[in-house]
Amino acid sequence: MSRRHELRTLLRGALRPPDNDSAFLLDVHRRAVPRERMARYDDDYPVDLVIVGAGAGGGTLAQRLARRGWKVVVLESGPFWDPDEDWVSDEAGSHRLYWTEERIIGGSDPVELGKNNCGHGVGGSMVHYAGYCPRFHPSDFEVRTRDGVGEDWPISYEDLKPHYERLELELPVAGDYWPWGDPHRYPHTAHPIAGGADAAREGARKLGIEMRVGPVGITNGAFGNRPHCIYRGFCLQGCKVNAKASPLVTHIPDAIEHGAEIRADCMAMDIEVDESSGRVTGVHYMSDGRERFQRAEAVAVAGYSIETPRLLLNSISRRFPHGLANNNDQVGRCVMVQGAPQVAGRFPEEMRMYKAPPPEISSEQFYETEERRGFARGFSIQTVGPLPIEHAQHVLGHGHWGQALREYMRDYNHWYTLGILSELLPLPDNRVTVVPSVTDRNGIPVARMDYSQCDNDRKNIAFAKQTLHNIFEASGAQDVLVTDRYAHLVGGCRMGSDAERSVVDSDHRAWDVPNLFIADGSVMPTQGSANPALTIMALASRLADRLDLKRADESGARQRRRPRRRPRPAPTQAGAG
Amino acid sequence: MASARDYRRADHLPNLRSDGRPAPPGDLPRQRNGVTPQMRGRYPDYNVLEQADHWDPVTRRMVFERARTVPDVRFFTAPEARTLGVFCDLVLAQDAEPKIPVLNMVDAKLFAGELDGFRYADLPDDRETWRRVAVGLDAASRQHGAVDFVNASEDVRERVVEAFAEGTLHGEVWDDLPPARAWKVVTRAMLSAFYSHPWAWNEIGFGGPAYPRGYARIGAGQREKWEGAEAFALDPVKDTQQRRVQGS
Numbered sequence: 102m103s104r105r106h107e108l109r110t111l112l113r114g115a116l117r118p119p120d121n122d123s124a125f126l127l128d129v130h131r132r133a134v135p136r137e138r139m140a141r142y143d144d145d146y147p148v149d150l151v152i153v154g155a156g157a158g159g160g161t162l163a164q165r166l167a168r169r170g171w172k173v174v175v176l177e178s179g180p181f182w183d184p185d186e187d188w189v190s191d192e193a194g195s196h197r198l199y200w201t202e203e204r205i206i207g208g209s210d211p212v213e214l215g216k217n218n219c220g221h222g223v224g225g226s227m228v229h230y231a232g233y234c235p236r237f238h239p240s241d242f243e244v245r246t247r248d249g250v251g252e253d254w255p256i257s258y259e260d261l262k263p264h265y266e267r268l269e270l271e272l273p274v275a276g277d278y279w280p281w282g283d284p285h286r287y288p289h290t291a292h293p294i295a296g297g298a299d300a301a302r303e304g305a306r307k308l309g310i311e312m313r314v315g316p317v318g319i320t321n322g323a324f325g326n327r328p329h330c331i332y333r334g335f336c337l338q339g340c341k342v343n344a345k346a347s348p349l350v351t352h353i354p355d356a357i358e359h360g361a362e363i364r365a366d367c368m369a370m371d372i373e374v375d376e377s378s379g380r381v382t383g384v385h386y387m388s389d390g391r392e393r394f395q396r397a398e399a400v401a402v403a404g405y406s407i408e409t410p411r412l413l414l415n416s417i418s419r420r421f422p423h424g425l426a427n428n429n430d431q432v433g434r435c436v437m438v439q440g441a442p443q444v445a446g447r448f449p450e451e452m453r454m455y456k457a458p459p460p461e462i463s464s465e466q467f468y469e470t471e472e473r474r475g476f477a478r479g480f481s482i483q484t485v486g487p488l489p490i491e492h493a494q495h496v497l498g499h500g501h502w503g504q505a506l507r508e509y510m511r512d513y514n515h516w517y518t519l520g521i522l523s524e525l526l527p528l529p530d531n532r533v534t535v536v537p538s539v540t541d542r543n544g545i546p547v548a549r550m551d552y553s554q555c556d557n558d559r560k561n562i563a564f565a566k567q568t569l570h571n572i573f574e575a576s577g578a579q580d581v582l583v584t585d586r587y588a589h590l591v592g593g594c595r596m597g598s599d600a601e602r603s604v605v606d607s608d609h610r611a612w613d614v615p616n617l618f619i620a621d622g623s624v625m626p627t628q629g630s631a632n633p634a635l636t637i638m639a640l641a642s643r644l645a646d647r648l649d650l651k652r653a654d655e656s657g658a659r660q661r662r663r664p665r666r667r668p669r670p671a672p673t674q675a676g677a678g
Numbered sequence: 679m680a681s682a683r684d685y686r687r688a689d690h691l692p693n694l695r696s697d698g699r700p701a702p703p704g705d706l707p708r709q710r711n712g713v714t715p716q717m718r719g720r721y722p723d724y725n726v727l728e729q730a731d732h733w734d735p736v737t738r739r740m741v742f743e744r745a746r747t748v749p750d751v752r753f754f755t756a757p758e759a760r761t762l763g764v765f766c767d768l769v770l771a772q773d774a775e776p777k778i779p780v781l782n783m784v785d786a787k788l789f790a791g792e793l794d795g796f797r798y799a800d801l802p803d804d805r806e807t808w809r810r811v812a813v814g815l816d817a818a819s820r821q822h823g824a825v826d827f828v829n830a831s832e833d834v835r836e837r838v839v840e841a842f843a844e845g846t847l848h849g850e851v852w853d854d855l856p857p858a859r860a861w862k863v864v865t866r867a868m869l870s871a872f873y874s875h876p877w878a879w880n881e882i883g884f885g886g887p888a889y890p891r892g893y894a895r896i897g898a899g900q901r902e903k904w905e906g907a908e909a910f911a912l913d914p915v916k917d918t919q920q921r922r923v924q925g926s
């Protein structure tokens with residue numbers, strides 16, 4: 102931990118984060134992001150950067166570059182959410198938060214998408230993630246060297262560390278002192294935990310497994326104009342309180358303040374390439390049933406692990422007949438999910454697991470390889486807190502239906518649920534492709550995701566499930582229900598040091614296209630067993646540094662020909678959007 | 679008269695019983711306040727809808743709309759609706775009125791084309807899968823000698839659904855429709871309808887929408903003042919009558 106950062110975290114939430122006023126730009130009296138003064142750019146105006154997707158990657162990148170005076174337009178397929186009006190404290194009623202357009206899933210272990218791992222709208226999937234914000238471990242960046250599996254990253258933990266530290270202040274992240282990976286402290290104090298988490302932590306302790314509170318991107322105490330969490334437990338349905346971090350409240354307000362335009366309800370269809378220079382010139386998109394084209398000096402794609410490959414594969418040109426940046430057949434490959442089985446335990450007391458945020462405690466004690474377990478890499482243990490529909494699916498997943506299902510559900514208040522994140526390995530045949538014969542309502546081919554586990558994956562998941570079983574046994578649970586599922590999505594356009602085996606270089610730049618960048622989780626070569634949100638943001642934050650450095654070099658060389666850019670754009674006449 | 683249940687113990691749960699079946703629901707107390715499906719539940723005096731004044735207006739409108747409406751069947755044909763209605767009742771053990779109108783809720787969702795964002799490569803889209811399941815339930819019932827699913831004996835229907843849940847149905851429709859996957863598709867929609875309904879929340883003692891009030895008492899064995907208390911299984915009136923308790 103850098104010394105300055107260490108001193109800062111000692112002060113807990115008393116200091117505001119540097120260079121990001123988002124929490125202070127929010128309105129005290131309503132939850133919606135103020136955007137009355139948002140800049141509007143004409144489609145014909147070649148902005149410095151078009152970003153596709155306003156989630157963890159795109160939102161962070163937009164804020165960082167707008168702060169540095171870049172003219173940025175973000176195209177977002179979903180709505181610009183107003184938490185007061187658009188979100189509800191209700192499971193079934195939150196259907197519109199998810200990506201519900203058609204996609205096809207295949208392979209021997211298909212991954213269910215939609216509400217499980219895919220969002221849309223400003224804020225992206227972080228609008229409905231649980232809130233866990235762990236860092237990756239230093240070992241994650243060199244698993245091929247250390248463990249002989251997966252792939253080494255072209256960057257190291259040290260490259261991301263300053264960005265992790267900065268983002269933890271911006272979200273802000275609350276939690277206990279973190280002893281795993283690169284040990285560090287968090288800027289906000291750990292939240293109180295509910296009875297179930299307490300029992301599980303005690304059971305784990307008896308087995309020599311340490312669990313700690315956090316780390317969650319949920320305010321503990323007021324933070325700017327974001328209030329304290331109210332422990333209502335609906336984190337996965339969108340935080341109506343504005344206590345849980347998502348780019349919508351952590352980065353978008355500051356991006357808008359510094360001249361970025363967030364153009365919602367705009368679905369990118371393809372990226373145009375200039376056939377002579379091989380550079381991209383802008384993005385075609387649908388808005389209000391009309392096709393439009395935004396010109397740009399550069400394009401960053403941040404549509405996440407399915408839509409990013411889909412957009413590239415659907416961007417066909419003479420130079421790239423198999424899809425943009427896909428001349429080596431790497432786009433869409435090595436897409437990954439984490440094995441996320443859940444184990445629920447039954448206690449004599451009522452636990453009422455719908456209260457408090459679902460993410461409470463976690464352990465990264467099993468994160469790295471340990472030979473005696475018989476497989477490479479590991480898993481982390483977390484809490485889940487499913488609401489009734491989710492818990493009913495858990496009960497049914499264990500094999501109970503009819504009267505048995507109803508009886509287990511009447512027992513809902515006595516249960517508590519732990520979850521696993523198992524690191525599954527990147528496999529080239531786990532991939533996203535497009536299906537020309539099936540198109541969406543704009544006539545664009547939909548994505549297909551194939552997924553199959555390897556032997557190491559199955560061993561990892563089985564061992565992890567047994568560990569949770571043991572924890573519940575040690576905590577005095579009377580009955581246990583187990584169900585299998587997956588969580589998260591990363592990979593699909595990985596970064597690497599070899600164009601034959603990756604899509605982008607260590608600066609997120611497509612190997613064959615000098616002004617095309619990928620700024621989301623799809624660049625990850627491996628996934629560790631940490632929730633990806635914070636790392637996606639950290640990658641975007643680092644990318645902003647790299648892009649700005651590069652432009653400073655270029656403009657230094659061209660300074661005599663070009664006037665310096667003004668730090669704030671003069672808003673042009675609005676087209677629409 | 680069944681004996682009272684002690685919910686600190688777990689011997690009402692199927693996994694812990696020798697026959698693997700749950701304690702008979704007839705033991706449960708009747709709902710005294712509000713509605714639960716079949717008017718039984720663990721929290722006989724708890725009606726989540728009484729808390730609606732503490733909910734934000736958008737959520738309140740949505741939940742009341744759901745509790746009030748029984749959507750017309752517009753997606754399924756009448757014969758499909760009959761078959762699938764019986765199927766939904768069996769999977770969700772709705773053996774008496776009042777029932778949560780699960781089939782109508784599923785129908786409304788399918789009619790509106792509200793899908794979940796993915797479909798299995800070896801299945802048609804959810805709408806077509808539902809229709810084929812209706813055909814498949816009849817086909818599977820005929821293999822047991824029944825005319826169709828609706829007219830099959832309770833025992834046959836139970837065996838058909840059991841085989842569906844275990845993914846072992848085969849023949850006719852089922853040769854092109856992997857039953858284990860189709861089971862996931864139909865149960866996902868059914869559970870989402872049933873446990874989104876406030877009557878089901880009453881039955882299981884779920885706190886329901888919680889914005890802007892939130893929760894304060896989150897420890898083991900704690901509940902907010904307004905949350906329902908778990909009842910023991912005896913109806914106090916019947917109990918005192920049957921034991922001839924003399925009272926004032």
